[in-house]
Amino acid sequence: MGAERFETYVSRLEGKSVAVVANQTSLAFGTHLVDTLLAQGVEIKHVFAPEHGFRGVADAGAYVSNTKDPKTGLKVYSLYGKNKKPNYLQLEDVDIVLFDLQDVGVRYYTYISTLHYMMEACAELGVELMVLDRPNPNGFYVDGPVLQESYSSFVGLHPVCLVHGMTIAEYAQMINGESWLAESVKCELSVIKCLNYEHTDYYELPVRPSPNLPNMASIYLYPSLGLFEGTIVSVGRGTASPFQHFGHPSISSEYSFTPKASLGASAPKLEGKECFGFDLKEYGIDSMPQRKELYLNWLKLSYDQLNKEHQFFLKNNFINLLFGSDRLQNMIKSDRSIKEIRASWQEEKAEFLETRKNYLLYEDF
Numbered sequence: 001m002g003a004e005r006f007e008t009y010v011s012r013l014e015g016k017s018v019a020v021v022a023n024q025t026s027l028a029f030g031t032h033l034v035d036t037l038l039a040q041g042v043e044i045k046h047v048f049a050p051e052h053g054f055r056g057v058a059d060a061g062a063y064v065s066n067t068k069d070p071k072t073g074l075k076v077y078s079l080y081g082k083n084k085k086p087n088y089l090q091l092e093d094v095d096i097v098l099f100d101l102q103d104v105g106v107r108y109y110t111y112i113s114t115l116h117y118m119m120e121a122c123a124e125l126g127v128e129l130m131v132l133d134r135p136n137p138n139g140f141y142v143d144g145p146v147l148q149e150s151y152s153s154f155v156g157l158h159p160v161c162l163v164h165g166m167t168i169a170e171y172a173q174m175i176n177g178e179s180w181l182a183e184s185v186k187c188e189l190s191v192i193k194c195l196n197y198e199h200t201d202y203y204e205l206p207v208r209p210s211p212n213l214p215n216m217a218s219i220y221l222y223p224s225l226g227l228f229e230g231t232i233v234s235v236g237r238g239t240a241s242p243f244q245h246f247g248h249p250s251i252s253s254e255y256s257f258t259p260k261a262s263l264g265a266s267a268p269k270l271e272g273k274e275c276f277g278f279d280l281k282e283y284g285i286d287s288m289p290q291r292k293e294l295y296l297n298w299l300k301l302s303y304d305q306l307n308k309e310h311q312f313f314l315k316n317n318f319i320n321l322l323f324g325s326d327r328l329q330n331m332i333k334s335d336r337s338i339k340e341i342r343a344s345w346q347e348e349k350a351e352f353l354e355t356r357k358n359y360l361l362y363e364d365f
Helices: 006-013 033-039 111-125 168-177 216-230 281-286 297-306 318-323 327-333 338-343 346-359
Strands: 017-022 043-049 075-078 096-100 128-132 143-146 161-163 189-192 245-248 255-257 275-279
Touching (some): 006 033, 006 128, 017 033, 017 111, 033 096, 111 128, 111 168, 128 168, 168 189, 216 281, 216 297, 216 318, 245 297, 318 327, 327 338
Parallel strands (some): 017 043, 017 096, 043 075, 096 128, 128 189
Antiparallel strands (some): 143 161
């Protein structure tokens, strides 16, 4: 991991005031990066934490407040809630920001939005940002539509495919290179690459990147099942297998689960209701890595079963922010085939692949 290559960057931190963007995934040889750097005499001024917090246990979308790390005594500023972009006071005495978060390679996973706003703040204040890179566990393919600008939000800021196939350092280079920061400012960016990684590699995460992605089956299924978050269907938040099954009380199936309040899912969708659906744990680990594509059949199947009696898509149209346009919702409502839906994004995907080539740091698939 980039964070583990101490010989390439720790000397560059000497005499500097450092801030770190980190969470529970920010490990170097099994020890948290913040603890290791403090032990090496690096002056860490404070820490910034993304969605789910510094220890990674907050619910998805839950407000995360500023706090103090009990182990180190460092101030932890939340970058999720009201303060998604660092302010002047939080960066005024900082010379360099280290960014070390484990991403999962999906546009609506918010760590890349946190990256964007940190880069923007650093660019505006003349602070260097150093990305300590990590492999992308879904980095072996690219698929899905490119986000349309009118659907930009914190769950999708940039015109990239839904599964973008880049590490977080490659993504940072694209943000800079494509002038996506406000007023086209450029961030002073440096990157510490991973060693011996290629995009064809299947990388198993040692730590869950967020509370509801507990294993590799959930991470491989996440790009496809995440779209259910814009519907009335549960993806198993509040169960032992989030993002490894899906269900609803009105789906016709023998398999069932019942969501209950739990750590990382304090008020899960359909809490306390028996949901019938499909168990995808084995499919997720055995088949999804070989498919190398978004799998929309489950979404269409659920719509066909439920929409006669229920309004399938949430009234807030969250599905459009997740997908990056209203195309998916409209095509499913119009009974278009999966083949037609997939065909609708192939041209924009091809254009994105060409742009993506300019920012790759590792051998591609």
